């Protein structure tokens with residue numbers, strides 16, 4: 001099992017079902033309970049709060065409860081590391097031919113990922129198991145899914161590197177069951193349709209489909225599952241939506257940092273004056289320098305907590321304070337101008 005995870009630095013993210021109607025029977029749904037789960041992705045760490053709803057119709061199988069499909073698309077059940085981490089480990093293992101210790105070091109250096117060698121090894125085994133799994137043959141589990149009244153099918157194509165095989169995962173997001181995993185060297189929509197047909201052959205009613213809008217997947221779903229409600233993953237949708245804002249903020253942050261580079265000679269000069277006891281008021285100037293340094297070090301947590309905007313807010317506070325400082329003679333600085 002994955003252990004040794006830091007207790008902080010996780011971004012709170014709430015996942016809910018988008019519709020307040022049951023996907024099985026259309027009756028209104030009621031909130032049932034909220035589960036908490038920590039998830040480490042390649043570029044972010046999430047403190048997930050996942051809301052489960054229940055159908056209000058006592059005769060409906062979804063009376064037992066069902067959660068939002070996004071959760072199944074981020075990670076396998078009970079795993080703290082996301083599917084993107086698993087894919088990156090697989091890429092390094094089978095495409096770059098790296099050893100477990102090499103992958104461990106690379107994940108720390110490239111992503112700052114908190115992961116042990118043991119967990120890298122475990123992720124490799126899990127990927128192998130996924131890649132060799134075939135259609136669910138466990139009759140009892142299929143019966144349980146039939147009793148559930150149908151499945152909401154999440155389809156994902158994980159590709160360790162462009163031009164290489166893609167691992168397709170088909171999961172039911174209501175019961176969080178893996179239905180089928182298979183690698184394809186050709187990801188054309190016809191090949192994906194053939195996989196969807198294998199899932200259809202299980203004979204389970206498909207209530208809805210969730211994908212990340214990958215072109216061949218959308219075509220395949222249109223072809224193989226016409227008329228079935230097709231939802232795009234909310235989490236990935238919002239993240240993609242936020243991406244241009246995050247990039248603009250990063251560019252602004254870079255620009256501000258460049259402008260503030262001049263702080264180093266000021267610090268050296270203040271240190272010199274303090275050593276000779278020459279400067280009156282040097283203490284206050286040093287405090288401002290420290291405040292500027294702290295501002296430069298706060299990276300924020302995009303997309304909700306933008307580092308560049310945070311920097312501007314703090315610089316405005318420092319600017320305001322300088323303007324009121326009697327030693328500055330009430331003269332405003334130009335820290336923020338032009339940023």
Ligand SMILES: [Zn+2]
Pocket residue numbers: 022023024025026027055056057060061062063
């Ligand atoms: Zn229902």
